[in-house]
Amino acid sequence: MSSDKNNINLKLKVWRQKNSQTEGAFETLDAKNVSPDASFLEMLDAVNEDLIKKDKEPIVFDHDCREGICGSCGFMINGEAHGPQKGTTVCQLHMRHFNDGEELVLEPWRATAFPVIKDLMCDRSALDRIIRAGGYISVNTGNAQDANNIPIPKPDADEAFMSATCIGCGACVASCKNASAALFTSAKITHLALLPQGRVEQDQRALDMVAQMDAEGFGACTTTGACSAACPKEISLINIAKMNREYLRASVLKKEELSGGGDG
Amino acid sequence: MSSVLDSKIPSGSIENKWKDNKFKMKLVNPANKRKHSVIVVGTGLAGASAAASLGELGYKVKAFCIHESPRRAHSVAAQGGINAAKNYQNDGDSIYRLFYDTIKGGDFRAREANVYRLAEASVSIIDQAVAQGVPLAREYGGLLSNRSFGGAQVSRTFYARGQTGQQLLYGAYQAMMRQVDLGSVELNTRREMLDLVVVDGKARGIIVRNLLTGEIESHSADVVVLASGGYSNVFYLSTNAMACAVTAAWRAHKRGSYFANPCYTQIHPTCIPVHGENQSKLTLMSESLRNDGRVWASKIKGDMRKPHEIPDSERDYYLERIYPSFGNLAPRDVASRQAKFRVDEGYGAQGQEAVYLDFRDSINRLGEDKISERYGNLFQMYGKITGENPYKSPMRIFPAPHYTMGGLWVDYNLMSTIPGLFVAGEANFSDHGANRLGASALMQGLADGYFVLPYTVGDYIANTQLKPVKDTDDAFKAGQDSVKNEIQKMLNIKGSRSVESIHKELGRIMWQDCGMSRNKAGLTDAIGKIANLRKTFWNDVKIPGVANEVNTEVEKAGRVADYLELGELMCRDALSREESCGGHFRDEYQVDGEAKRDDDKFCHVAAWEWSGSADKAQTRHVEELKFENIKLATRSYK
Ligand SMILES: Cc1cc2nc3c(=O)[nH]c(=O)nc-3n(C[C@H](O)[C@H](O)[C@H](O)COP(=O)(O)OP(=O)(O)OC[C@H]3O[C@@H](n4cnc5c(N)ncnc54)[C@H](O)[C@@H]3O)c2cc1C
Ligand code: SF4
Ligand code: FES
Numbered sequence: 001m002s003s004d005k006n007n008i009n010l011k012l013k014v015w016r017q018k019n020s021q022t023e024g025a026f027e028t029l030d031a032k033n034v035s036p037d038a039s040f041l042e043m044l045d046a047v048n049e050d051l052i053k054k055d056k057e058p059i060v061f062d063h064d065c066r067e068g069i070c071g072s073c074g075f076m077i078n079g080e081a082h083g084p085q086k087g088t089t090v091c092q093l094h095m096r097h098f099n100d101g102e103e104l105v106l107e108p109w110r111a112t113a114f115p116v117i118k119d120l121m122c123d124r125s126a127l128d129r130i131i132r133a134g135g136y137i138s139v140n141t142g143n144a145q146d147a148n149n150i151p152i153p154k155p156d157a158d159e160a161f162m163s164a165t166c167i168g169c170g171a172c173v174a175s176c177k178n179a180s181a182a183l184f185t186s187a188k189i190t191h192l193a194l195l196p197q198g199r200v201e202q203d204q205r206a207l208d209m210v211a212q213m214d215a216e217g218f219g220a221c222t223t224t225g226a227c228s229a230a231c232p233k234e235i236s237l238i239n240i241a242k243m244n245r246e247y248l249r250a251s252v253l254k255k256e257e258l259s260g261g262g263d264g
Numbered sequence: 265m266s267s268v269l270d271s272k273i274p275s276g277s278i279e280n281k282w283k284d285n286k287f288k289m290k291l292v293n294p295a296n297k298r299k300h301s302v303i304v305v306g307t308g309l310a311g312a313s314a315a316a317s318l319g320e321l322g323y324k325v326k327a328f329c330i331h332e333s334p335r336r337a338h339s340v341a342a343q344g345g346i347n348a349a350k351n352y353q354n355d356g357d358s359i360y361r362l363f364y365d366t367i368k369g370g371d372f373r374a375r376e377a378n379v380y381r382l383a384e385a386s387v388s389i390i391d392q393a394v395a396q397g398v399p400l401a402r403e404y405g406g407l408l409s410n411r412s413f414g415g416a417q418v419s420r421t422f423y424a425r426g427q428t429g430q431q432l433l434y435g436a437y438q439a440m441m442r443q444v445d446l447g448s449v450e451l452n453t454r455r456e457m458l459d460l461v462v463v464d465g466k467a468r469g470i471i472v473r474n475l476l477t478g479e480i481e482s483h484s485a486d487v488v489v490l491a492s493g494g495y496s497n498v499f500y501l502s503t504n505a506m507a508c509a510v511t512a513a514w515r516a517h518k519r520g521s522y523f524a525n526p527c528y529t530q531i532h533p534t535c536i537p538v539h540g541e542n543q544s545k546l547t548l549m550s551e552s553l554r555n556d557g558r559v560w561a562s563k564i565k566g567d568m569r570k571p572h573e574i575p576d577s578e579r580d581y582y583l584e585r586i587y588p589s590f591g592n593l594a595p596r597d598v599a600s601r602q603a604k605f606r607v608d609e610g611y612g613a614q615g616q617e618a619v620y621l622d623f624r625d626s627i628n629r630l631g632e633d634k635i636s637e638r639y640g641n642l643f644q645m646y647g648k649i650t651g652e653n654p655y656k657s658p659m660r661i662f663p664a665p666h667y668t669m670g671g672l673w674v675d676y677n678l679m680s681t682i683p684g685l686f687v688a689g690e691a692n693f694s695d696h697g698a699n700r701l702g703a704s705a706l707m708q709g710l711a712d713g714y715f716v717l718p719y720t721v722g723d724y725i726a727n728t729q730l731k732p733v734k735d736t737d738d739a740f741k742a743g744q745d746s747v748k749n750e751i752q753k754m755l756n757i758k759g760s761r762s763v764e765s766i767h768k769e770l771g772r773i774m775w776q777d778c779g780m781s782r783n784k785a786g787l788t789d790a791i792g793k794i795a796n797l798r799k800t801f802w803n804d805v806k807i808p809g810v811a812n813e814v815n816t817e818v819e820k821a822g823r824v825a826d827y828l829e830l831g832e833l834m835c836r837d838a839l840s841r842e843e844s845c846g847g848h849f850r851d852e853y854q855v856d857g858e859a860k861r862d863d864d865k866f867c868h869v870a871a872w873e874w875s876g877s878a879d880k881a882q883t884r885h886v887e888e889l890k891f892e893n894i895k896l897a898t899r900s901y902k
Contacts, residue, residue: 019813037539037651045764046542052762052817057809060816062332064505066545067645069430070336092648117476118814125453128333132445136438137397141317141714144391148352151406161399161424164431168335191399198397 008100036096061120068092071167075120076107081171081230089232111179126216133212134205135188163191172227178219183227186243203250269887272675273377282381290726297322301485308337310689311491312436313713319443338505342429343550345421346706348386357418369415370697371846385711396435413702415595426642460516467685471743478812482735494668494690500771502665503548509823521680522871524673524693527838532666533599537618546664551702554592556626565610590901597699600663622658669696673871677720688712698846759804783851787839798828
């Protein structure tokens with residue numbers, strides 16, 4: 001436990017927006033006597049307690065696990081998604097990384113596909129709809145063979161796991177100048193395409209998920225890498241390259257299939 | 265005290281009960297399934313697996329969750345692993361051994377038949393998960409890898425680094441999203457169930473608050489499944505996520521669903537210690553770390569030296585000393601209690617409420633790389649939170665509230681005392697007795713959802729006359745009115761206390777008097793304090809904003825109001841259970857610091873019936889437990 005003398009004071013410029021219909025604006029708030037051991041969200045909790053005492057509405061933000069795994073939290077701190085620390089969600093960002101007297105600007109994710117709900121909270125359900133479009137393996141409960149009947153080379157399994165660790169937070173979208181969801185989508189496509197169980201549907205999956213991504217209004221990927229740099233799970237850009245390959249191959253196959261004519 | 269609870273355990277030998285029972289169940293023909301609707305509240309492991317499987321079978325499923333997305337359910341945070349009696353290691357594991365370990369681990373306070381079925385289902389869960397593409401850890405040969413967890417002497421825990429829950433949840437979530445795509449599951453996110461609707465004695469629907477608009481909605485169905493998780497947040501500080509609440513279960517309790525063994529709570533031995541007043545939650549360091557980490561405290565009272573300055577001869581590896589056959593893998597209740605004893609005796613790490621979890625020896629033996637491969641994300645998390653490097657100096661850990669074995673009472677079919685209301689996952693009380701073994705909650709949630717409910721829900725539907733019900737019927741209107749009135753009542757108080765401050769105060773009372781050890785005086789005192797705090801809440805709480813928009817304070821207030829009622833029931837349950845068992849440790853009933861059960865008087869489940877008012881004592885019912893396969897014995901890990 002750190003003594004109070006290490007505590008810091010901060011100025012926060014926080015985006016306040018009543019709902020999706022109204023326009024928002026910045027409000028300046030003080031965060032006083034913040035312990036360096038507190039997390040960023042605990043700092044905001046204290047600011048909110050102050051607001052409530054003064055009969056004002058607390059700052060609304062999404063959060064739940066506070067362990068960097070549920071993907072609920074996320075907003076911009078001084079223009080950086082999840083703040084300045086690499087590979088870290090905002091709930092795992094601790095105040096020891098900030099200095100006394102600093103001014104911090106807090107804004108929600110900005111993307112057409114992520115409308116703001118209130119203050120720092122936005123609607124990321126578009127990501128669920130991308131998964132719904134094909135981010136799964138079609139197997140019903142009760143049909144599975146013994147798990148060890150499908151040996152998977154460890155390097156493939158490890159790589160699939162790395163892609164599968166995406167928490168769906170949306171920071172990649174928020175940090176991309178085109179608001180592209182390529183990193184998110186490619187992580188799921190890659191995870192499943194690396195496994196023999198997932199390969200059966202890999203072509204259709206790539207086509208469907210990419211189509212949904214476009215339909216949701218996410219922008220195009222120009223591989224600047226801002227997404228991966230901001231990703232709290234450090235999902236690699238290689239996923240995007242793999243997705244592009246998957247997509248291209250599937251499109252070519254689809255065309256061949258369509259033009260194949262056949263004999264009816 | 266009365267005994268009206270029929271557990272509906274099928275007859276026959278333990279090995280055949282589930283098999284025979286499944287065969288005897290009535291089936292719903294495929295064309296009719298489409299005419300039947302099932303509401304699933306909660307889309308964590310238990311709820312998502314149930315919704316996906318019921319959707320696949322052809323039922324019309326409506327799933328609900330508080331979260332923005334099902335992928336955010338608290339199951340996502342499970343770290344260490346999931347048990348299954350695969351015996352891939354050929355180390356003598358079997359369904360029977362997993363059954364035995366779980367019954368013993370639960371200190372002989374769980375139902376044999378349920379636990380045996382759980383052990384049977386464990387095997388299929390791993391198959392199902394792998395078929396879905398869940399990337400469980402593998403060996404170089406390409407086969408699945410295992411680690412060990414507490415309370416077992418075999419290696420049966422499957423894992424995905426320190427992110428097992430995340431990966432299993434995504435598997436179930438994806439299976440459910442496939443059904444959403446196919447139109448058999450309708451997904452309703454950011455909805456909080458605030459009441460259960462009972463028509464003619466059967467559960468027929470729910471009342472929910474749309475968390476985006478504040479609108480109060482009615483939804484009807486033939487069956488309601490609750491998979492809403494556990495209630496550790498009654499302690500305010502726990503390893504559970506912020507939104508974990510008893511609300512769904514509690515509102516069902518108030519409509520007639522008995523609440524079983526509320527005092528059985530699990531305090532996990534290895535969590536990062538509290539850092540200060542503003543702390544909002546505690547972080548678990550997975551039990552899997554005890555595969556390679558050694559737990560110790562200084563042998564010298566009040567030792568203020570840094571851990572590396574303490575030579576081996578002055579370290580007390582107390583779990584290895586007291587429990588030589590299980591060592592660092594002693595079960596959770598036992599390991600937590602011993603940590604508390606060390607701190608109470610004055611051996612805490614540098615005077616703090618903490619002991620050490622040390623990887624020095626395994627890093628020397630296996631190298632930093634191997635340790636990082638096994639637990640990388642946990643070490644990273646520890647580093648981020650504490651600012652210390654656990655590869656260089658031992659972790660400081662202390663017990664924290666983590667899991668709740670108690671929950672809504674269910675029979676063998678997972679049906680509550682309200683016909684048509686089924687309860688799955690951590691929300692029910694069924695399989696873990698008085699203490700849950702590590703890596704068994706994921707197993708139970710998925711067994712319930714994938715392999716039990718799809719059968720038992722069908723059997724109920726096939727055997728029950730279900731008259732048509734509409735969500736505009738009077739019962740739904742009445743439910744809506746009562747929910748709206750309660751929210752308005754809270755908003756109108758406009759007092760001086762924030763919801764958070766009252767929750768914190770409740771947490772302190774619970775931790776102090778109904779935590780790792782309990783006694784008559786403390787519990788009696790706590791019951792009075794909680795009743796007073798409840799009055800404070802209803803007279804002096806302050807909730808800014810209005811009801812018909814996003815209002816996170818309204819959400820929290822409803823949950824804390826329920827915790828203020830549950831907290832009292834937990835204390836009453838703990839008080840009336842005059843024995844120690846598993847996680848329930850009464851100071852008055854112990855032998856040398858180990859729990860002393862009283863099988864003559866308490867070999868039963870206590871299930872509480874709501875009395876109609878929070879200020880009127882609830883009625884305690886009992887279900888006697890029979891041990892026909894495993895002999896009741898004193899639990900020993902020495
Ligand atoms: C940090 C941590 C680590 C753990 N590690 C392990 C481990 O390694 N192995 C293991 O076996 N177990 C572990 N556990 C325990 C295990 O994760 C949980 O017991 C299990 O995941 C609970 O699953 P569930 O589906 O019952 O509930 P949850 O996953 O909690 O899901 C609850 C669902 O209900 C919804 N809900 C709740 N209330 C309402 C309401 N009123 N209206 C609508 N929806 C509602 C939520 O939105 C959510 O979708 C761990 C637990 C914690 C806290
Ligand atoms: S790819 Fe990274 S930044 Fe994008 S949603 Fe996944 S975890 Fe978040
Ligand atoms: S709150 Fe769960 S990732 Fe931050």
